[in-house]
Amino acid sequence: MEREVIDREFISRLRDIVGSEGILTGDDVHARNPGVFMSRIEASILVRPSTTAQVSQVLRLCHEARQPVVVQGGMSGWVRATQSRRGDLILSLERMNAIEEIDLANRTATVQAGVVLEAFQDRLEQDGLIFALDLGGRGSCQLGGNASTNAGGVRVIRYGMMREQVLGVEAVLADGRVVSSLNRMIKNNTGYDLKQLFIGSEGTLGVITRLVLRLRERPSSSNTAMVCADRFEQIAGLLRHMDGALGGQLSAFEMLDNSFYTLNTKEGRHTPPLPTDKPYYAIIEALGANQARDSELFEQALETAFERGLASDAVIARSERERDAIWAIREDLEHVVRDFRPFYAFDISVPVGAMEGYMAQVKARLAARWSAGAIAFLGHVGDGNLHIAIGAGGPEDRETVEACVYEPLAGYAGSVSAEHGIGLEKKAWFPISRSRDERFVMQIIKRALDPHSILNPGKIFDLEPAAQS
Incomplete structure (x- = not known):
């Protein structure tokens, strides 16, 4: 039963x-940023510990009192995983924001969970290193939240998800026990990899307090191009060709469909670097170590792509300003949010070879229900991730709109969430991507680590207290 108030003694x-x-x-508490798709924070108390020991004591107290706890970070998530109820206690790690150590020899960093991604990226510049994760919410999202949601972003094709950037984790369990597994090694094959339990679990299994992160050498060359194509088959072929021709330098491969491209390049918005009459556009970026040599390799790869019929036109950024202008077309979501009414946003994953069929099916289902509905596709096609923007129906039609997007995924072995998690937003559609046996095992783990179900209760899946031992 939902708790209504927290007593004064507590x-x-x-x-x-x-x-x-x-x-x-x-x-x-109520005046703080409630996050995407939420009108306000409902909980009336927010606790801000400054050490792992304090987190441990808070959770031990909540465990004993059966007090529900919702962990909040930068509030940049899109699935309402941080949504709270009236009687919930919010745990914020914003005061735990220290970059404790940067180990240059091992190329690792030990950080507290409340460190903001962009601040961490900026700190690494002086050492010639980078943290490979990068995403649009970099200015507010926190590294602990990036881990708990297994964040993705634009460089997954080269460096992998957040999961691949984390070497070690310190987490506090629901009963206050601290599991400190701050491994610093890339290779450590000793039993269960406990950190993986907490990465991507959306705060339902434990509270991440500290992390050991893998760092990379800062690339000294960058080449960016935008290309367009008449068929999705060309885009898929171009991805394979550029990945092979660039010898491991391909760092981003982003697709925009005509709807998104033309919307963002209308008069008074962004200047279109290519004509607006093609069905598909792609942003290709390669990062390397020698600008002169890498630029030549990049241009040769594009030239060969044209010879093979994999692109219709292209423009190469010749300056940082031109590079930023190309990326701005992809990263600016203001216009689609404003123009599509009501606005629905989706984050799904599907095999690249199935994308064309999937997109056609979603468009057809939407058009059959709302002939004047708007839809746009974009995303990290290099790793199979599509973002879908829809403007159709009304607020009462959310479930029908969601069905148009999620139900076809079952036929393509796709995922209802590529990089944003499940939270509350996608809980009803979770069974499309996870079998009954998989969900059963997840609930076993949840019961073992959080027997009173106090950590982010009701998120991802329902776990009824009566079913617990």
Whole structure:
């Protein structure tokens, strides 16, 4: 049963742990950023510990009192995984924002979970290193949240998801026990890889407090192009060709369909670098170590692509300004959010070879229901991730719109979530991508690590207290 209020004695005990500066209540909580698709924060208390020991004490207290806990980070997620109810306690790690160590020899960093991604990226510049994860919410998202949601972004094709960037994790379990598995090695094949339990679990199995992250050498060359094509078959072929021809330098391969491209390049918006009459556009980026040599390789790869009929036209960025202008067309979501009414956003994954058929099926289903509905596709095609923007129906039609997008995935072995997780937003559609046996095992793990189901209850799947031992 949902808890309505948190009593004063409990709050007093929390204050003894984190101090007065570590607790916000009432309007100070409600006035904070509620996150995407949420109107306001419903919980009336927010706890801000400053150490792992404080997190441990807070969770031990909540475990004993059966107090539900929702962990919040930068609030940039899209699936309502941080949504709270009136009687929930919000745990924010915003005060745990220290970059504790950068180990140049091992190319690792030990950080607290509240470090903001962009601040971390900026700090690494002086050492000639990068943290490979990069995404649009870099200015607000926190590294602990990136791990708990297994964030993706634009460089997955080269470096992998957040999961591939994490070497070690310190996490606090629901009962307050601290699991410190701060491994610094790429190779450590000793039993279960416990950190993987917490990465992608959306705060339902434990609270990540510290991480050991893998760093990479900063590329010293960059080449970017936008190309267009008449058929999706060309886009798929171009992906394979550029990946092979660039010898491991391909770092991003982003697709925009005509709807998104023309919407963002209307008069008064972004200047179109290519004509607006093609069905598909792709942004290709390669990062390397020698600008002169890599530019020649990049241009040769594009030239060969034209010879093979894999592209219709292309423009290569000749300056940082031109590169930024190309990427701005992809990253600017303001116009689609404003023009598509009501606006629905989706993040799905499907095999590249099945994308054309999948997109056609979604378009057909949407048109059959709303002939004047708007739809646009974009995303990280290099790793099979599509983002879909839809403007159709009304607020009461959400489930029907979602069915147009999610139901066809079953026939293509696709995923209802590529990089944003499940939260509450996609919980009803979770069974499309995970079998009954998979969900059964997940619930076994949840019960083992959080027997009273206090951590982010109701997210991803339902776990009824009556079913627990």
